[in-house]
Each structure stands twice: as structure tokens, then as C-alpha cells.
Amino acid sequence: MMKKEAQKSDVLIIGSGGAGLRAAIELKDNGVDVLVVGKSKKRDAHTILATGGINAALGNMDPKDSWRLHAADTIKDGAYINDPIAVKLLCKNAPRAIKELADWGVKFHREKDGSITQRFFGAATYRRACFVGDHIGKEVLNILVDQAKKRKIRFKGEVYIFSLLHHKGKVNGAVGLDFRHGRVIVFHAKIVVLATGGHSRLFERSSSRFWENNGDGIQLAYDVGANFMDMEMFQFHPTGMVWPSEAVGTLVTEAVRGEGGILTNTKGERFMKKYDPKRMELSTRDIVSRAIYTEVEEGRGTKLGGVWLDITHRPKSYILKRLPKMYKQFMHYLNVDISKQKMEVAPVAHYSMGGIFVDHTTGKTSVKNLFAIGEVTSGMHGGNRLGGNSLAETMVFGRLTGQRIVKELGRVRWLPLDEKLIKEKEEDLNSMLKAKKGKDPIKVKKEIQNIMWKDVGVVRNARGMKKALKAITKYRKVKLKSGNRLKNNQKLIAALDVKNMFNSCEMIVKCARLRKESRAAHYRTDYKKTSERWKKNIICIPNKYGKGFKITTWKVPEVPKEIKKLLKVKAVKVHLLE
Ligand SMILES: Cc1cc2nc3c(=O)[nH]c(=O)nc-3n(C[C@H](O)[C@H](O)[C@H](O)COP(=O)(O)OP(=O)(O)OC[C@H]3O[C@@H](n4cnc5c(N)ncnc54)[C@H](O)[C@@H]3O)c2cc1C
Missing domain, CATH: 3.90.700.10 (Succinate dehydrogenase/fumarate reductase flavoprotein, catalytic domain)
Known part of the structure; x- marks a missing residue:
């Protein structure tokens, strides 16, 4: 019999990185009962790894900069397949996010006159990245945690959410494993927000830490039938x-x-x-x-x-x-x-541009009562991400999505938990514990990461991807043995990771095979040119509750006129040495 705990909150946020915490602060400030869950400890989300800076067109160093130029740079770098509305929202709201962070106590590097110093990041027309030495992420996360503590926001760390719960197609909670105490937690909520970060650990060489970025959020959303966009677009940091x-x-x-x-x-x-x-x-x-x-x-x-x-x-x-x-x-x-x-x-594998499809004007996914923010989403960065834009994304869309949820909550009713479904999810976990024979999940995880790195990495082609797909299909059938401990069991955690990786890997490979061109971060030796025909978004639509998916393409929305005219402006000469 597993030890169990129940938790209830109006809003459940899965993920305690920049995006999750910023949304939680907005919700709490509007009187919403919110609970934040993370896989690691409170001050230890992936966000702390961010080093270089956070972008906003403040114009402190280069007065000619503007949010419109920031938007144009973002779209050019994204190879014209970004969601232009997301870009506009980000670039217009980023200066406000910097001011807010500074007011909360982030000690940005400053000029003698007290203004925030800004530095160049690759492919930016002007100096736009605000920074704190080279540890901006740690500074931002610490300040967000302080703000969350001040507001007494509920937090549960070291909990691995392994399934979302739903009632008649509407999400209403989640099930997680508290691996420190060895018990299962059932979360009941009106609205669930996925802020689970990216999936760079699908690849062997990754800039994230070994226990993070496995694509958990992708699998959680996949399981309830959410749509995904541009999964093939993955940034490799030089x-x-x-x-x-x-x-x-x-x-x-x-x-x-x-x-x-x-x-x-x-x-x-x-x-x-x-x-x-x-x-x-x-x-x-x-x-x-x-x-x-x-x-x-x-x-x-x-x-x-x-x-x-x-x-x-x-x-x-x-x-x-x-x-x-x-x-x-x-x-x-x-x-x-x-x-x-x-x-x-x-x-190294660094950033997931593709991910859960969201309507950036609302933060909604394609599944009722399920929202998503931060690196787990798609659209904002198109085919490539400008350095410094993702921290800005977490702050801007954390706040905006929080505001939209506040409005939405009035229309959402409590939906009953499906006890049969909860039992099924517990049984899945139980069967992993009971397996007497099987391969070591830690090794299997490594093997899958190797395949993805070798055949679906910096450079791709049809032959390599066919091989990768075949291998992933084979690995789906491999039995895993994780031992029978619920508490602090690294093998069990790796087995959950492996289970989460398959659909993300398959969507990446199938979308990359379909995109018969090279565009931005997606480079194929068998289709080296960028094709106007492929100026499209690739969409994966899972069949009912995660049983396979179909792929289609969508037209990229029109870029607003005020940004469009700047797309033709040539970048000013970049000063390599300031
Ligand atoms: C080395 C490095 C340097 C970077 N430098 C910069 C930079 O200078 N500027 C910039 O803009 N961006 C930078 N980035 C990117 C940026 O840090 C991330 O994109 C951003 O922090 C993502 O924030 P997030 O809130 O979306 O997700 P994360 O910070 O990844 O948070 C995800 C959260 O979800 C939780 N979670 C995941 N799965 C589960 C689960 N199954 N159950 C429970 N909880 C779960 C995790 O524990 C974590 O709390 C850098 C990234 C790296 C790796």
C-alpha cells in the first residue's frame, strides 16, 4: 500500500523556475490560492543556470534601440516562423520586467550615472542584455523566491509530477511522487499551469543538469491530448x-x-x-x-x-x-x-524552441483548464532563440498568464477527481516498482540521449533520423528494472524520465524529417537550403489521450506592420570589442 497525501489549490503550477514563480506571484497578488511544485528544492530550478543576461530595449547604451527593433531581431533570428504576437508582447513588456526585477532587488550592473548597463548578445542590433556579472539566472530566481516567500506562496519541492488528471477532457489536477518522503501526492485544482522548462536532456551533450529537462512537461501535456508546435526546432549552443x-x-x-x-x-x-x-x-x-x-x-x-x-x-x-x-x-x-x-x-544542446502550443494572448494550451509558460512552450522564438530572450519570456509571460488566469478562474468550476484514473496512475507506478527483470533505466536513458545527439543533433539527414526513429521504437519495448523503493530511488526517477522521453523524441524526429529544408537551428545535410515553401509551423496533434499523433502544418501568422518594416533594416555594425 503506497503512502498518500492530498493537496488542493485553485491553481497548481508545475515548475518553480522563473516562469512558474513569476506566474505564482501574479496570482497571489490577485488573491488566488496557488500551489507551486518543483522537482528540485526551492532555490534550485534550471533558471539558476542562466548566465549572460536578460533582454529589454531600454536604450541605455544605444538610444536608438526600441521594442520594435528588438522584435525585428527576434523574428529574423527565429527565421520568420515565430508567433509574431508573442514576440510583440515580449518586446513591449520586457522593459517593465526589468524595472520590476530592479525594484524587487536584482542588482543589475550599472553605469556611473546609475542606469542599467546593457551588453551585446549574438545577433542583436543593439546592446540589450541587462546582467549581473555572469549569474543573472541565480540572482533572478533568488529574488523571485524571496518575493514568493514574502507572499507566503505554498511550495512543494522534490515532487515528480508523473501524470495530469482530467474530467471529461478538462484538466483538474495531477499525481506526483514525493521522492524524498516516498509517498504519492494527488493534487486537485481548477487550473493547472505547466512551467516545466525545456527538454535539452533528450540529447547526450546538454547544458542543463542531468536530472532536469527530460521533456516531462511535454509528456504530461501529450497524455491529455495537447497540441505541439515546431518540435524539430532545437537550439545548440556553440x-x-x-x-x-x-x-x-x-x-x-x-x-x-x-x-x-x-x-x-x-x-x-x-x-x-x-x-x-x-x-x-x-x-x-x-x-x-x-x-x-x-x-x-x-x-x-x-x-x-x-x-x-x-x-x-x-x-x-x-x-x-x-x-x-x-x-x-x-x-x-x-x-x-x-x-x-x-x-x-x-x-551543446541548449534550448527548446519547440514545445506545447499556446495561444500567447491567453496562455491557454489546446486543452481546457491547462495553461503553459516558459521554455516548455513554443512559438515565441521560432526557429532560433536570441540569447537573453528566454529569461525575459519567463518574466513577461509569467505575469501576463497569471493575469489571464485570474480572469479565467471566475468561469471555472471545481471538477470531481476521477478515482479510477488515479488508481490507474498509481498502478503504473506500482508496476514499475514490481518489475523483477529489466535493463537499468539510468543506462537506457543515456543510450537514448546518445542516439538523439548523434542522429538528430547539430546536423541532421534522412538516413540518420530513420535510424533514430527505429531505435526509439525499439526502446519503447525495453523492460526496465528500477528496484522496489519509492523513497530516494534514482533508478525509479530515471525510469519515469525514460517514459517521458519517448514521445518528445518521436515528435522531434518526425517533424525534423518532415521539414525538408534547413532553417535556423534545424540543419539538414540533404536539404541545405531554406525553402519559402517551408515558412510554416509544424504541428503535432496527439490522438485521444496520448495514443499516437498526427502531424500537420499551419501558416505563420502575419507580422504586425510596425515590426515588418524593420525586418528589412540591416543590422548596424556590431562592435565586437566595446
Ligand atoms: C547554462 C544556461 C545558461 C542560460 N543563460 C541564459 C541567459 O543568459 N539568458 C536567458 O534569457 N536565458 C538563458 N538560459 C535559458 C533560461 O535559463 C531558461 O530558458 C529559463 O530559465 C527557463 O525557465 P522556465 O521557468 O521555463 O523553466 P526551468 O527554470 O527549467 O524550471 C522548470 C521547473 O519545472 C520543474 N519540473 C520539471 N518537470 C517536473 C515534474 N515532472 N514534476 C515537478 N516539477 C517539474 C523543475 O523542477 C523546475 O522547477 C540559459 C540556460 C542554460 C542552461
Whole structure:
């Protein structure tokens, strides 16, 4: 018999990163009873990894900047398949988000006159990224947690939500495993918000931590029949660490290049001259990632499959002030002083542009009473994400979605919990515990991640993706043995992760196969050109309650006129060294 607990709240937010917490604050400020659940501890969501900055067209350094130019940059970088309404909302509301964070106590780097300093990020026309050294994410999350505590917002950490509950097609709760105490929790709510983050851990080399970003939110939404958009669009960040083993994938922030970092191959060539002579190291992430990939593939990479990133021309005092986390990271793992030695780097899976389809004007998914915010959603970033835009997204859409839920709540009734469904979900968990034979789920998870990295990674083609799909289909049938403990059982958690990964992987591969072109982050060696015909969004529509899915395409909505005219404006000359 499993130990059980029941929780009830008007709104249940699954995810305690930037997006989840910002929405919770908005709800609480409007008198809503809200409960936030996270897989990790309170101050430990993936958001803390954010390093370089948060974008807003404040115009502090470059007065010519405007929200419209920010929007145009976002759409150009997204290769014209972004949801333009989402982009407009983000860029118009981002300055307000910065002010709010500053008022709450985020200690942004400031100029002598007290204005917030802004720096370049790749593919941005003007300096737009506001920062706190190179640890903006930690600072933002800490402040949000402080604000949530001040408001006495209910929080449950170390709980793995493994299923949503529904009544006649409307979501009304969730079931989770409190793995610290070894008990099942049944959550009853009028509205559920998915703020579960991205799915970069579907790939072997990822900038997230090993227990995060498995695509849980995608599977939870899939299971209740939500629609998905542009799942093939996945951002590979050009620069992650390549060694030691425990640090592989750990991000080397774009801010290093923003501060003037130079990329060279083992022949000492500054190779970005060949790939984007104008923007060089500050080109878009997809171009820089493929450039590094090509240099390595063609034999000009290091033995560990990387290239060199050099910031040694900057004084140590400058590096310690502007890139303190990077300095510590290389000292900690490798005893490398980046003010004197080069960094060895290679691309890593970094950001999920594709995800749950939401109507960004309401935050609603295609399933009743289910909302989604943050990296788990799609549309905002199109085919590629501008660095600094996702923290802005969590703040802006956290607030806006909170406001929309406040309005919606008046129309939503309490729906009874389906005891039969809860029993079924518990049985699923029970059967995992009972398995006497099977493979180690931790190993299986790694094997799937390897397949995705090799065949559906930085560079793709039909042959590789066919192979990946075949392997994923095979792995679905593999029996897993996780041991019979409910409490602190890493194998059980990995088994839940594996179960969550299949549909995300399958949607990514099938959408990537369908998109017969290269566009932004999606690069195919068998279709190298971008095709006007494919200026579309690819939509996955699950069959009733998660039994397979069909794929279709939708026309990208019209870009508002005020932004459209700026799409033709050429970017100003980027100042590599400020
Ligand atoms: C190394 C790195 C550097 C970055 N730098 C920047 C930057 O400089 N600027 C920028 O704008 N963006 C940056 N990003 C991206 C940005 O950090 C993320 O996109 C953003 O923080 C996502 O926030 P989120 O709230 O959507 O999700 P997350 O912060 O990922 O939060 C997800 C939450 O959901 C919970 N969760 C997930 N599954 C479950 C489950 N099954 N049950 C219960 N809870 C669950 C998690 O525990 C967590 O609390 C960076 C990302 C990385 C990895």
C-alpha cells in the first residue's frame, strides 16, 4: 500500500523556475490560492543556470534601440516562423520586467550615472542584455523566491509530477511522487499551469543538469491530448565545456564572445571569417555551432572534439568583474586561468524552441483548464532563440498568464477527481516498482540521449533520423528494472524520465524529417537550403489521450506592420570589442 497525501489549490503550477514563480506571484497578488511544485528544492530550478543576461530595449547604451527593433531581431533570428504576437508582447513588456526585477532587488550592473548597463548578445542590433556579472539566472530566481516567500506562496519541492488528471477532457489536477518522503501526492485544482522548462536532456551533450529537462512537461501535456508546435526546432549552443567528464556540456556563456572572446581552430585560424565575416563570433547560435561542428569534422578540432575560445586579451580585473562565474568554472574544473589560457569548447544542446502550443494572448494550451509558460512552450522564438530572450519570456509571460488566469478562474468550476484514473496512475507506478527483470533505466536513458545527439543533433539527414526513429521504437519495448523503493530511488526517477522521453523524441524526429529544408537551428545535410515553401509551423496533434499523433502544418501568422518594416533594416555594425 503506497503512502498518500492530498493537496488542493485553485491553481497548481508545475515548475518553480522563473516562469512558474513569476506566474505564482501574479496570482497571489490577485488573491488566488496557488500551489507551486518543483522537482528540485526551492532555490534550485534550471533558471539558476542562466548566465549572460536578460533582454529589454531600454536604450541605455544605444538610444536608438526600441521594442520594435528588438522584435525585428527576434523574428529574423527565429527565421520568420515565430508567433509574431508573442514576440510583440515580449518586446513591449520586457522593459517593465526589468524595472520590476530592479525594484524587487536584482542588482543589475550599472553605469556611473546609475542606469542599467546593457551588453551585446549574438545577433542583436543593439546592446540589450541587462546582467549581473555572469549569474543573472541565480540572482533572478533568488529574488523571485524571496518575493514568493514574502507572499507566503505554498511550495512543494522534490515532487515528480508523473501524470495530469482530467474530467471529461478538462484538466483538474495531477499525481506526483514525493521522492524524498516516498509517498504519492494527488493534487486537485481548477487550473493547472505547466512551467516545466525545456527538454535539452533528450540529447547526450546538454547544458542543463542531468536530472532536469527530460521533456516531462511535454509528456504530461501529450497524455491529455495537447497540441505541439515546431518540435524539430532545437537550439545548440556553440560553446560548452568538453572536459572533464563531470563538466561536459556545462555552458561557456555567450557573454564571453559578447565581451570580445575569439574562436580559433587548432591551426590558429579565426575560422568565423569563413562562416559569417560580418558578425564573426557574434553571429547567430546556429551558425556558430555549425561552424565549430564543421571545423571539428574536417579535422581542425582538438582531440576532444572542440575548438579554442580566447579572452586572454582582456585584463584579468575586467574578466573577474564581467565574467566571474566563467573564471571560477574553469579554475574549479580544470585549474585553467581564462585570463591567461584559452578555453576548449564545443556545441551543446541548449534550448527548446519547440514545445506545447499556446495561444500567447491567453496562455491557454489546446486543452481546457491547462495553461503553459516558459521554455516548455513554443512559438515565441521560432526557429532560433536570441540569447537573453528566454529569461525575459519567463518574466513577461509569467505575469501576463497569471493575469489571464485570474480572469479565467471566475468561469471555472471545481471538477470531481476521477478515482479510477488515479488508481490507474498509481498502478503504473506500482508496476514499475514490481518489475523483477529489466535493463537499468539510468543506462537506457543515456543510450537514448546518445542516439538523439548523434542522429538528430547539430546536423541532421534522412538516413540518420530513420535510424533514430527505429531505435526509439525499439526502446519503447525495453523492460526496465528500477528496484522496489519509492523513497530516494534514482533508478525509479530515471525510469519515469525514460517514459517521458519517448514521445518528445518521436515528435522531434518526425517533424525534423518532415521539414525538408534547413532553417535556423534545424540543419539538414540533404536539404541545405531554406525553402519559402517551408515558412510554416509544424504541428503535432496527439490522438485521444496520448495514443499516437498526427502531424500537420499551419501558416505563420502575419507580422504586425510596425515590426515588418524593420525586418528589412540591416543590422548596424556590431562592435565586437566595446
Ligand atoms: C547554462 C544556461 C545558461 C542560460 N543563460 C541564459 C541567459 O543568459 N539568458 C536567458 O534569457 N536565458 C538563458 N538560459 C535559458 C533560461 O535559463 C531558461 O530558458 C529559463 O530559465 C527557463 O525557465 P522556465 O521557468 O521555463 O523553466 P526551468 O527554470 O527549467 O524550471 C522548470 C521547473 O519545472 C520543474 N519540473 C520539471 N518537470 C517536473 C515534474 N515532472 N514534476 C515537478 N516539477 C517539474 C523543475 O523542477 C523546475 O522547477 C540559459 C540556460 C542554460 C542552461
